[in-house]
Amino acid sequence: MNYRLLDFFPGIDTFLSMDPTHALIRLFLILLGFLFIYLAYKDILDPIIILPMGIGLCMVNAGIMWMPGIVEGTTKMSSMFLDPMVQTAEEHINAIQIYFLQPVYALTFSNGLIACLVFLGIGAITDLDFLIANPALSMLLAVAAELGSILTFPIAVGMGFNYHEAAAIAVVGGADGPMVLFTSLYLAKNLFVPITIVAYLYLSLVYAGYPFMIKLLIPKHMRAVEMDPLKITKVPRGEKLAFCVLAGTVLCLLFPVAAPLFVCFFLGVAVKEGNVPRLIKVSDEVILNGSTLFLGFTLGCLLSVDVVVDPKMLKLILLGFIALFLSGLGGLIGGLIAYKISGGKINPLIGIAAVSCVPTTAKVAHKCAHEVNNKCFLLPYAMGPNVAGVITTAIIAACYCSIVSKLP
Amino acid sequence: MYSMGFALKIGFLIYLLTFLISLMVVGIIILIRKASRLGTKEKLN
Numbered sequence: 001m002n003y004r005l006l007d008f009f010p011g012i013d014t015f016l017s018m019d020p021t022h023a024l025i026r027l028f029l030i031l032l033g034f035l036f037i038y039l040a041y042k043d044i045l046d047p048i049i050i051l052p053m054g055i056g057l058c059m060v061n062a063g064i065m066w067m068p069g070i071v072e073g074t075t076k077m078s079s080m081f082l083d084p085m086v087q088t089a090e091e092h093i094n095a096i097q098i099y100f101l102q103p104v105y106a107l108t109f110s111n112g113l114i115a116c117l118v119f120l121g122i123g124a125i126t127d128l129d130f131l132i133a134n135p136a137l138s139m140l141l142a143v144a145a146e147l148g149s150i151l152t153f154p155i156a157v158g159m160g161f162n163y164h165e166a167a168a169i170a171v172v173g174g175a176d177g178p179m180v181l182f183t184s185l186y187l188a189k190n191l192f193v194p195i196t197i198v199a200y201l202y203l204s205l206v207y208a209g210y211p212f213m214i215k216l217l218i219p220k221h222m223r224a225v226e227m228d229p230l231k232i233t234k235v236p237r238g239e240k241l242a243f244c245v246l247a248g249t250v251l252c253l254l255f256p257v258a259a260p261l262f263v264c265f266f267l268g269v270a271v272k273e274g275n276v277p278r279l280i281k282v283s284d285e286v287i288l289n290g291s292t293l294f295l296g297f298t299l300g301c302l303l304s305v306d307v308v309v310d311p312k313m314l315k316l317i318l319l320g321f322i323a324l325f326l327s328g329l330g331g332l333i334g335g336l337i338a339y340k341i342s343g344g345k346i347n348p349l350i351g352i353a354a355v356s357c358v359p360t361t362a363k364v365a366h367k368c369a370h371e372v373n374n375k376c377f378l379l380p381y382a383m384g385p386n387v388a389g390v391i392t393t394a395i396i397a398a399c400y401c402s403i404v405s406k407l408p
Numbered sequence: 409m410y411s412m413g414f415a416l417k418i419g420f421l422i423y424l425l426t427f428l429i430s431l432m433v434v435g436i437i438i439l440i441r442k443a444s445r446l447g448t449k450e451k452l453n
Contacts, residue, residue: 135437139430154415
């Protein structure tokens, strides 16, 4: 029997057998994985999601070999991680026995469960005090910060996407990863991998990018406005529990299509406000951390050469940027209006916290205010619009899922 | 086939809906707060 040296190293063999452009892109993806790991290690990108994504990205693209194809007697290049293209029940059963991540993908990704689990954990760490103490300000700022989720929709249609795909990419403006994943799975399953990866990449960059935008648009004296955290009214636990039960029920009644997201978020809040320490611990430490780990890792594993060579990828990268830029701009405009109406008592930076990337944008607002005035402690105030942003993004995602899914 | 103008209209409609539902959420919070204060006052009396 004749053996070639390369038969012992199928990863290198597939590299050399590939079309040179694809091989270069594969190499680029491996290097991109290294870069992600480095940036996560240096805390430039959010390590919670980017570190497992980077590990998945470099190792899945390195470990490609010849595998038996779906049609008997054929072979294809694939990794031992997962195959997102399986369709029939028989293919699913076969794939689960071959690919080690396939059970996680089939059980949690294909139906959006992973997004709901992350949302459950977010609910369990969410503090509703400022939202309930100042509901009008928080909700109106959150509506202003949805500018990107709205305007990106027609822009994406203008760039050649159909209504379903355009709505899925527009939700990136809400800056809520699980919501983007849920909406893209519902409306544009063919693009859910690139859209979700673009969303998570930009969400990791928000911490570094938004401060530039703030410094460019908001004068120093406005950024320095002090807001006394002791003035926030303490909200009784019962009121917060009543809010999550009532608001959750009404929102599920209005938008059954997004009920899984609403129910998981408000279940997390109810667990926290219902004071059940064992459930809080399991929702936060086990469910949130566990699902974030698998979310990042599986997304990294899904980012293969085929996804990158898709001509829509570049447009998606551009649209993701436009969506988050417009949302940040809308939030700051809302903050400036609140500053003017209050006669200079409200720091306009809490507007950017309404872009609902919990709690990153609230931290950005606090950090930028603290830099110019070290007496300024904005975080408790910023958490109100931040949480309201989660609710408005869920409403927008639900509207897109209900309205746009009926369009051709 | 896919019109930008139509998408803008849909976007505006969704924005309006989000605004109205947000107001409804504000209304729910105000109602809960009022009911809670009423309960506390009755307890004190």
